[in-house]
Each structure stands twice: as C-alpha cells, then as structure tokens.
Amino acid sequence: MSVLVHGIAGQTTDDQTDANARRHRGEFVRGVSTARNWVTDDPNAVFPVEMDRYHLYVAYNCPWCHRVLLGRALMGLQDAITVDVLFPNRSNEDEPMGPNLWKFEPEGQVGQNGVHVSFPSCTRDTVLGKKYVPEIYQASGVEDQKSVPILFDKKSKQIVNNESAEILRMLGTVFGRLGSRGTPLLNLYPAERIKLIDEQNDWIYKDIANGSYKAGFSSNQEVYEKAYHTFFEGMDKLDEIFAQQTFLTGEAVTEADVRLFPPLFRLDPIYYSRFKLNKAYLWEYPHIWRWMRSMMTLPDMDEVTNSEYLQHCKQGYFGRTGNGTIPVGPPGYPESYKEKHPTHM
Numbered sequence: 121m122s123v124l125v126h127g128i129a130g131q132t133t134d135d136q137t138d139a140n141a142r143r144h145r146g147e148f149v150r151g152v153s154t155a156r157n158w159v160t161d162d163p164n165a166v167f168p169v170e171m172d173r174y175h176l177y178v179a180y181n182c183p184w185c186h187r188v189l190l191g192r193a194l195m196g197l198q199d200a201i202t203v204d205v206l207f208p209n210r211s212n213e214d215e216p217m218g219p220n221l222w223k224f225e226p227e228g229q230v231g232q233n234g235v236h237v238s239f240p241s242c243t244r245d246t247v248l249g250k251k252y253v254p255e256i257y258q259a260s261g262v263e264d265q266k267s268v269p270i271l272f273d274k275k276s277k278q279i280v281n282n283e284s285a286e287i288l289r290m291l292g293t294v295f296g297r298l299g300s301r302g303t304p305l306l307n308l309y310p311a312e313r314i315k316l317i318d319e320q321n322d323w324i325y326k327d328i329a330n331g332s333y334k335a336g337f338s339s340n341q342e343v344y345e346k347a348y349h350t351f352f353e354g355m356d357k358l359d360e361i362f363a364q365q366t367f368l369t370g371e372a373v374t375e376a377d378v379r380l381f382p383p384l385f386r387l388d389p390i391y392y393s394r395f396k397l398n399k400a401y402l403w404e405y406p407h408i409w410r411w412m413r414s415m416m417t418l419p420d421m422d423e424v425t426n427s428e429y430l431q432h433c434k435q436g437y438f439g440r441t442g443n444g445t446i447p448v449g450p451p452g453y454p455e456s457y458k459e460k461h462p463t464h465m
C-alpha cells in the first residue's frame with residue numbers, strides 16, 4: 121500500500137538526526153509512524169468516510185491514544201467508530217512474541233507486584249482476533265511498527281493510519297458528519313483558526329507532550345534536566361494564555377486543547393513522580409486549573425477521564441517500574457479536575 125506522508129504541525133515524531141547515537145547516550149528519541157493514509161469525504165476514495173467502517177486500537181494509558189479517544193468522545197463518534205482496548209502493561213520477556221509488546225488481556229494478568237489485575241474496559245481484539253499488536257501490523261502488511269493508536273478499516277482489513285496527530289485531525293474534521301453532536305457540525309480544526317492551532321500544536325508537542333516523555337524516559341541527566349526546565353517554562357506560558365482566554369485559541373475548544381489534555385491530565389497523579397516533573401503540580405497554576413475544569417465539562421468527557429481510566433494510566437506507568445506497586449494517591453483525582461480546587465487541599 122502506498123504511504124502518503126503529510127507533514128502536519130506538531131506530529132508525533134522526533135528529529136531523527138543521529139537518532140541511534142542519541143539513544144545510545146540515553147536520550148529518548150521517538151520513532152516515525154509509517155501508516156499515513158487519510159479517510160476523506162470523497163466516496164470513491166480508498167478510505168471514504170463511512171458509518172461503522174473504522175476501528176481504533178488503543179491503550180488508555182497511552183497519551184497519544186488518549187487524544188484520539190478524546191476526539192471521538194467530543195465529536196460524538198461512539199456509534200460511528202468502534203474501539204478495542206489493550207491491557208495497560210506490555211508483554212514480559214518470557215512471552216512467545218517477545219517482550220514489550222502491547223497485547224489484549226481482557227481477563228487481566230498477575231502483575232509484577234504479585235496481584236491479579238484486570239480492567240472491565242479491556243477487550244479482546246474484536247476485529248481480527250489477534251493477541252499482540254504487531255500481529256495486527258503484520259496482517260496489514262505494515263512492517264517495523266508496534267505502536268498504538270491504530271486506525272483500522274474493518275472493510276478492507278487494512279491499517280489506515282498510526283499517527284495520532286493525523287487520526288485526531290480526521291476525527292475532528294471529516295468524521296464530523298457521522299457524529300451525534302447535531303448542527304452546526306463540530307469542527308476541531310476550523311479554517312479560521314488553522315494558523316493559531318498549528319502554532320500551539322507545534323510548541324506544545326515539543327515542550328509539553330513529547331517533552332514530558334523526554335524527561336521521563338531519558339536516562340541522560342542533561343537531557344532530563346533540559347526537558348524538565350522546558351516543560352515548566354511551557355507551563356508558565358500556558359498559565360498566561362489561560363489567564364486571557366478559556367481555551368488555547370480563544371473561546372471555543374479546538375484540536376490544540378485536545379492535544380494538550382493528555383499530558384496535563386497525567387501531571388499530578390503520574391508525571392510529577394514517575395517522570396520527575398516535580399517543580400509544581402497542575403493545581404499550582406490557577407488558570408491552567410480553570411482550563412482543566414472547562415475541559416472536564418465538555419460532552420462525554422467522563423468516558424475518557426473517569427477513575428477507571430486513570431487507573432489504567434497508573435497501571436501502565438507504574439506496573440512494570442521499580443518494585444511494580446501502584447500508587448494509591450494522590451487523593452482526589454480525577455474528581456478534583458471538576459472542582460475549583462483539588463479536594464485534598
């Protein structure tokens with residue numbers, strides 16, 4: 121299948137210059153997504169927009185999946201696009217397909233801490249019946265990829281796209297007419313705001329969304345410290361923006377807000393400790409906190425921010441790290457995000 125690469129602002133990749141040497145020095149360098157086809161309005165296209173034709177493979181703990189699920193919920197696309205949910209921890213060394221692979225585990229599993237963990241929202245692969253994500257890529261003829269999210273075409277049994285920035289763009293625009301939000305159609309990337317959204321996406325991807333991963337997963341002290349400072353300079357900048365307006369590009373929610381949400385949702389309960397992004401909590405930024413509250417009141421947000429959702433995140437980030445125990449606190453999350461102040465204050 122031909123691979124169309126559209127360079128959209130703030131797409132989920134890193135500069136690949138000397139990537140292996142940088143990885144060797146301990147820098148976390150994100151790879152490139154290679155399935156890059158688009159669902160379009162054209163009924164004769166290879167992938168035309170169609171009710172109940174497309175499917176998402178996701179893990180709730182993955183922030184790139186989270187943005188796509190947020191897009192699906194906000195646009196009211198739950199009946200239009202089906203979803204399968206992976207177990208939050210990847211495979212162990214002793215598994216037949218090899219280690220560190222996403223897999224379906226609806227019955228749950230015994231974690232590193234010796235406790236059996238299961239989540240009601242974890243599913244099997246309801247489309248292809250596979251166990252591991254690389255098997256989905258193999259069945260679709262896409263090589264050397266193992267990441268989620270995946271947008272899958274149930275009709276042709278092909279992977280459409282595995283770049284969350286592009287999947288979200290499709291959900292927020294061309295899929296809009298299949299959504300349940302009525303008219304006027306919601307559009308997360310409206311023509312009159314494109315420039316502003318692109319500008320915000322660009323720096324927020326580098327400094328906040330991917331920046332948090334640079335801090336959390338680099339083993340190089342210098343890379344971590346740089347990412348830490350950049351992240352919190354970004355937080356100051358965001359607090360100033362939200363002192364002036366409700367959302368990132370004005371008074372209406374757009375794709376830029378959706379993309380900002382996953383890393384900020386994870387800051388207090390996870391990134392603060394796990395990624396050592398411990399200069400300040402989200403609740404210490406009054407205007408960002410208010411933005412969070414505005415986001416939480418948007419339609420169907422509960423589906424993708426509830427306490428089970430956060431528990432997937434905790435399991436994913438802590439379940440195979442250190443001694444494998446899952447933190448109980450901090451108390452009051454995610455409920456506090458709907459309040460003026462965190463409830464434990």
Ligand SMILES: N[C@@H](CCC(=O)N[C@@H](CS)C(=O)NCC(=O)O)C(=O)O
Pocket residue numbers: 132133150152153181182183184220221222266267268269282283284285
């Ligand atoms: N290009 C991807 C990046 C997604 C990504 O990095 N996903 C992680 C999970 S958070 C993953 O599946 N990584 C593959 C792996 O490490 O096995 C996107 O944004 O859609």
